[in-house]
Amino acid sequence: MSTIADIAGLLGPRLSTGASVRDQHGRNEAHYPPAPPDAVAFPETADEVAAIVRACAAHGTPLTAFGTGTSLEGQHLPVRGGISLDLSRMDRVLAINTEDLNAVVQPGVTRTRLNADLRGTGLFFPVDPGADASLGGMAATRASGTTAVRYGTMRENVLALQAVMADGSIIRTGSQARKSSAGYDLTHLLVGSEGTLGIITELTVRLHPLPEAVAAATCRFATVEDAVTCVIAVIQSAIPMARIELVDEMMVRGFNLHSGTDLPEKPHLFLEFHGSPTGVGEQAAAFREIAGEFGADGWQDATTTEARSALWAMRHNAHYATGALEPGKRTLATDVCVPISKLAEAVVQAQQDAAAMGLTSAIVGHVGDGNFHCGVRVNPDDAEEMARVMDFSGRLAETALRLGGTVTGEHGVGLGKRKYMAAEHGPALAWMRAVKAAFDPLGILNPGKMLPPEG
Amino acid sequence: MSVPAEALTALGEILGDRLSRSKSDLDLHGQSETWFPAAPPDAVAYPRTTDEVAAIVRLCAAHGCPMVGWGVGTSLEGHALAVRGGICVDFSRMNRVLAVHPEDMDVVVQPGVTREDLNADLRATGLFFPVDPGANATLGGMASTRASGTTAVRYGTMRDNVLGLQVVLADGRVIRTGTRARKSAAGYDLTGLFVGAEGTLGLITELTLKLYGQPEAISAAVCAFDAIGPAVDTVIQTIQMGIPMARIEFVDAATAAAVNAYAGARFPEKPHLLVEFHGSPSGVAEQAEAFGEIVADNSGAGFEWSSRPEERTALWTMRHNAYYACLAARPGATALVTDLCVPISRLAEAVEETRADIAASYIPGPILGHVGDGNFHAILLVDPRNPVELAEAKRLSHRMVERALRLGGTVTGEHGIGMGKLGYMEAEHGEAWDVMGQIKRALDPQGLMNPGKLVRGD
Numbered sequence: 062m063s064t065i066a067d068i069a070g071l072l073g074p075r076l077s078t079g080a081s082v083r084d085q086h087g088r089n090e091a092h093y094p095p096a097p098p099d100a101v102a103f104p105e106t107a108d109e110v111a112a113i114v115r116a117c118a119a120h121g122t123p124l125t126a127f128g129t130g131t132s133l134e135g136q137h138l139p140v141r142g143g144i145s146l147d148l149s150r151m152d153r154v155l156a157i158n159t160e161d162l163n164a165v166v167q168p169g170v171t172r173t174r175l176n177a178d179l180r181g182t183g184l185f186f187p188v189d190p191g192a193d194a195s196l197g198g199m200a201a202t203r204a205s206g207t208t209a210v211r212y213g214t215m216r217e218n219v220l221a222l223q224a225v226m227a228d229g230s231i232i233r234t235g236s237q238a239r240k241s242s243a244g245y246d247l248t249h250l251l252v253g254s255e256g257t258l259g260i261i262t263e264l265t266v267r268l269h270p271l272p273e274a275v276a277a278a279t280c281r282f283a284t285v286e287d288a289v290t291c292v293i294a295v296i297q298s299a300i301p302m303a304r305i306e307l308v309d310e311m312m313v314r315g316f317n318l319h320s321g322t323d324l325p326e327k328p329h330l331f332l333e334f335h336g337s338p339t340g341v342g343e344q345a346a347a348f349r350e351i352a353g354e355f356g357a358d359g360w361q362d363a364t365t366t367e368a369r370s371a372l373w374a375m376r377h378n379a380h381y382a383t384g385a386l387e388p389g390k391r392t393l394a395t396d397v398c399v400p401i402s403k404l405a406e407a408v409v410q411a412q413q414d415a416a417a418m419g420l421t422s423a424i425v426g427h428v429g430d431g432n433f434h435c436g437v438r439v440n441p442d443d444a445e446e447m448a449r450v451m452d453f454s455g456r457l458a459e460t461a462l463r464l465g466g467t468v469t470g471e472h473g474v475g476l477g478k479r480k481y482m483a484a485e486h487g488p489a490l491a492w493m494r495a496v497k498a499a500f501d502p503l504g505i506l507n508p509g510k511m512l513p514p515e516g
Numbered sequence: 517m518s519v520p521a522e523a524l525t526a527l528g529e530i531l532g533d534r535l536s537r538s539k540s541d542l543d544l545h546g547q548s549e550t551w552f553p554a555a556p557p558d559a560v561a562y563p564r565t566t567d568e569v570a571a572i573v574r575l576c577a578a579h580g581c582p583m584v585g586w587g588v589g590t591s592l593e594g595h596a597l598a599v600r601g602g603i604c605v606d607f608s609r610m611n612r613v614l615a616v617h618p619e620d621m622d623v624v625v626q627p628g629v630t631r632e633d634l635n636a637d638l639r640a641t642g643l644f645f646p647v648d649p650g651a652n653a654t655l656g657g658m659a660s661t662r663a664s665g666t667t668a669v670r671y672g673t674m675r676d677n678v679l680g681l682q683v684v685l686a687d688g689r690v691i692r693t694g695t696r697a698r699k700s701a702a703g704y705d706l707t708g709l710f711v712g713a714e715g716t717l718g719l720i721t722e723l724t725l726k727l728y729g730q731p732e733a734i735s736a737a738v739c740a741f742d743a744i745g746p747a748v749d750t751v752i753q754t755i756q757m758g759i760p761m762a763r764i765e766f767v768d769a770a771t772a773a774a775v776n777a778y779a780g781a782r783f784p785e786k787p788h789l790l791v792e793f794h795g796s797p798s799g800v801a802e803q804a805e806a807f808g809e810i811v812a813d814n815s816g817a818g819f820e821w822s823s824r825p826e827e828r829t830a831l832w833t834m835r836h837n838a839y840y841a842c843l844a845a846r847p848g849a850t851a852l853v854t855d856l857c858v859p860i861s862r863l864a865e866a867v868e869e870t871r872a873d874i875a876a877s878y879i880p881g882p883i884l885g886h887v888g889d890g891n892f893h894a895i896l897l898v899d900p901r902n903p904v905e906l907a908e909a910k911r912l913s914h915r916m917v918e919r920a921l922r923l924g925g926t927v928t929g930e931h932g933i934g935m936g937k938l939g940y941m942e943a944e945h946g947e948a949w950d951v952m953g954q955i956k957r958a959l960d961p962q963g964l965m966n967p968g969k970l971v972r973g974d
Contacts, residue, residue: 158859158861159756160752160756160859160860160861161859161860161861162755162756162860163859183756184756202701203699203700203701203705204701205699205701209699213676214699216699216705216708217672217676226951230947230950231947232945232946232947232948232951233945233946233948234945234948236859236924236925236926236944237858237859237924237925238857238858238859238889238890238891238920238924238925238926238929239857239859239860239889239890239891240662240664240668240673240675240857240889240891240926240929240930241662241857241926241928241929242661242662242663242664242712242855242926242928242929242930242931242932242933243926243927243928243932243933243937243940243941243944243945244712244933244941244944244945244949244952244970245709245712245713245717245952245955245970246662246675246705246708246709246711246712247948247951247952249675249705249708249709250704250705250708250709250955252705253701253703253704253705254704258704269758270755270756270757270758271758272758273757273758293619296621296729297618297619297621297642297643297729298729298732299728299729299730299731299732299794299795301760336758336799337799337802337806339798339802340795340799340802343796343798343799347796396701398697398698398699398700399697400617400619400620400622400695400696400697400698401619401620401621401698402617402619402620430697430698430699431697431698432697432698432699461697465695465696465697466695466696466697467695467697467699467700467701467702468702469700469701469702470697470699470700470701471699471701472701473701473702474701474702474703478702481702482702482703485695485702485703486691486692486693486702486703487691487692488689488690488691489691489692489693489706490703491689492685492691492706492959493703493704493706495958495959496704496706496709496955496958496959497704498958499954499955499957499958500951500954511703512703
């Protein structure tokens with residue numbers, strides 16, 4: 062196809078049609094079938110991205126952006142073939158503005174790379190989805206994670222973008238100012254658009270001061286309801302939680318199996334406090350007092366850096382610990398988010414559904430946001446079991462919508478959640494299509510994603 | 517006359533006496549708070565329900581009539597002026613708080629609820645809505661202009677505090693955007709698109725807003741500096757230290773002088789910072805004292821703080837009285853209030869250059885700002901009957917806007933575009949302004965929603 066010839070003319074050896082490179086860009090961390098592109102382009106500048114987009118537009122060739130390939134709903138899979146736009150060579154931190162508390166980065170910079178570069182500045186970038194994703198990818202999926210309750214999601218932490226539109230024009234959205242009332246918020250239309258409206262080629266992200274002191278703790282509750290009601294009371298009382306994570310009985314069993322711990326198999330909260338030395342002590346004490354009212358037990362402080370690291374390593378290894386519950390299968394991660402008052406109901410419903418359907422499911426949740434994940438064990442080659450898992454996942458999405466929530470808190474829509482878009486958005490879906498058509502009339506940008514087929 | 521008689525008849529059938537064509541009503545809805553010429557609509561509609569709004573929009577769409585939303589008319593850039601005539605949709609009768617969800621810390625309101633009414637309703641819940649632009653604006657209007665104010669440094673702007681919307685689109689269809697979940701990765705952020713759209717993409721008929729726990733304790737502090745530079749350095753260092761300020765306001769020497777004259781106070785006629793901390797009793801004490809140390813490092817003087825309510829009020833006298841004190845500094849004057857926002861590292865430069873410009877002019881213009889955001893305003897006091905003065909004020913404002921863009925900022929931090937900043941959209945956004953035009957055409961192909969605003973004209 063002539064698109065490949067055109068782009069090869071621009072990039073030389075930085076356009077690859079080798080089988081291994083194509084296969085690598087067609088794989089994913091979830092259960093979606095491989096979907097290799099026809100070629101992989103490795104641009105180094107926004108101008109090269111623009112030229113690639115123009116070449117694709119000229120021939121109607123699909124173009125799908127690729128960060129590190131860690132997305133969980135197949136966002137980066139070129140399901141209609143075409144070009145995979147691998148942004149890993151655009152990995153420079155362009156500016157760290159310590160006085161303005163922001164950094165300007167290329168989209169291929171990963172979050173741990175940025176934080177390594179920030180060492181010595183007293184600042185950090187807080188959004189932490191677990192995986193070491195690229196910041197372009199995190200913006201494109203509106204990622205968040207354990208710290209969103211305090212520092213927000215990518216939506217709150219992207220100030221400005223440079224992006225290439227479907228016609229190859231390069232635009233800048235937002236500015237270095239912390240706020241603006243100047244026109245439509247294009248920055249936040251592009252954040253979360255999963256590469257379907259434009260290709261992000263530069264980001265200005267907000268930085269935050271490293272907390273002077275950090276303290277962590279765990280405690281357990283008799284029931285999920287007690288744990289969630291405690292969290293509601295804590296948040297209402299304005300204790301500024303930095304992380305507040307729920308793990309259910311099954312997940313605790315997984316941790317015990319995986320890490321050799323012997324935590325009682327009860328719902329637990331994992332907590333982190335950021336502030337001044339006296340502030341974090343006071344926050345922890347205030348939390349503990351409220352937690353006592355909800356029957357919390359087994360309070361464990363993790364005050365040293367090592368103890369804290371051990372605690373969060375356990376939490377971040379939830380994926381592997383889930384594996385220990387039923388070895389030899391894969392884990393499929395669900396991702397719903399509900400109003401926090403409905404969280405206990407949603408979690409208990411998910412536990413009951415999994416049990417009734419004979420599935421092994423462990424729950425972790427960013428409970429301050431009302432967001433939780435069921436890690437469900439499945440053998441992808443077992444069609445019957447896969448169907449049961451899909452049924453479970455569908456029921457969970459229905460539960461979330463019934464309770465006034467959303468079918469995805471942070472993983473995005475990609476391929477897997479398209480089928481719920483009409484149920485979640487109703488008539489608004491037509492207007493998302495209108496926005497898409499206005500931005501990408503040829504439908505070359507990440508086709509087959511986010512918006513379900515019409516009719 | 518851009519509204520055909522048959523459209524008015526049909527609207528009258530829907531709304532009865534809630535469709536007004538009285539001259540006083542038209543004049544009232546054709547005014548703005550500032551210097552723009554009056555632009556009255558052809559009629560004013562007072563819907564009570566979303567269905568009525570949808571019916572109005574369908575009729576207007578069928579007859580090609582422009583539609584302009586109206587809250588309380590406190591916008592500062594002439595957003596609600598019916599520059600092409602048409603129907604003014606006044607939301608004052610859609611002013612109910614529909615649901616308070618204390619556990620979820622959110623509230624569902626109609627667009628005509630004002631922020632003060634909402635907070636009065638919330639008093640017993642221990643929760644509050646923090647966005648405070650000064651005026652007692654409606655929440656629909658505040659969302660439409662992406663308003664913010666003194667508390668944005670801690671609690672964010674309307675962009676950060678609107679969770680979901682119900683919107684009537686240009687063809688009369690009603691959509692809901694967002695959910696009551698705190699976050700979502702499900703599709704395009706339409707909520708964020710309508711917030712700040714100034715009624716050019718649709719009419720907001722319901723909002724779900726975030727609420728916050730009332731702080732257990734509040735402390736306030738005030739201090740003076742010899743120049744703006746050390747005041748801004750103080751703010752930057754305070755932010756970098758992670759001291760969570762709830763408000764941090766700057767007033768210049770001219771404002772201090774105006775407040776002294778107006779309120780009989782005796783502040784030194786120097787630049788001041790006023791700061792407020794929210795937290796636990798020991799937390800706000802610790803924060804105020806840490807701030808005091810940074811002030812001392814930057815040669816600030818007269819640092820005082822308190823967490824007692826009456827003393828806090830006294831410390832903030834300067835800010836509370838600033839706007840009216842500035843107006844009183846020139847009796848009979850109208851204020852042209854400018855609004856720009858720059859990266860905070862460029863704020864001292866921006867304020868100093870503006871100060872020098874105003875000093876070289878004959879128009880008084882005290883400066884005050886939400887310094888934690890890099891946002892500030894000059895209150896240019898002009899004789900509204902004197903076109904030469906108005907032209908001079910516009911010249912000063914124009915130079916401020918150019919300065920904001922040169923320093924990497926934005927032409928409006930919180931007031932919006934309306935009529936006053938439309939001419940700067942191209943300079944600020946370049947080709948991105950064309951993308952905004954594409955969105956406008958996609959969502960409002962007839963161009964009837966608040967025409968003549970925000971996007972490039974025909």
